[in-house]
Amino acid sequence: MRLGLALILLVVLVAAMPRLLDAQTWTLLQAVHDLGPVSGWRCASSSIYTYDPSRERPDSTLLAEAPDAPVLAQVPWLEVDRVEANLRGGDTLVSVHTTVGDESEDRRVYVLSPGHLQTEWINDAALCNVHLSDWQIVGEEELG
Secondary structure (H helix, E strand, O other): HHHHHHHHHHHHHHHHHHHHHOOOHHHHHHHHHHHHHHHHHHHOOOOOOOOOOOOOOOOOOOOOOOOOHHHHHOHHHHHHHEEEEEEEOOOOEEEEEEEOOOOOEEEEEEEEEEEEHHHHHHOOEEEEEEEEEEEEEEEEOOOH
């Protein structure tokens, strides 16, 4: 019984060894250690963090303040469809819509820039920006 368990453990270690030596694995582990399991994985795996405010709350480690709040404060009749935060640069897109008249929809995208962010460093390289807040609207485009 012990020999079988030891053999299985040895096979698992041999199979996992190349992945353990991969630099991306260590980057992910460091990000998870610094930011927590979900936020660390999001930071290490993608440059864009997307969420739907009508269905979920923003990741509070990545976004200290919801980027859609200043948009809704300026134009409260709009409905937010999606938020796409660029974790590498910081600029964020807020996609909104409203129904105009009988059936036509007014769709817009607002571009926001964070006034405050903190860079997550791994091995002297910037991995992503976190704790984005103090949002300023820097652009608006009507999608027609």
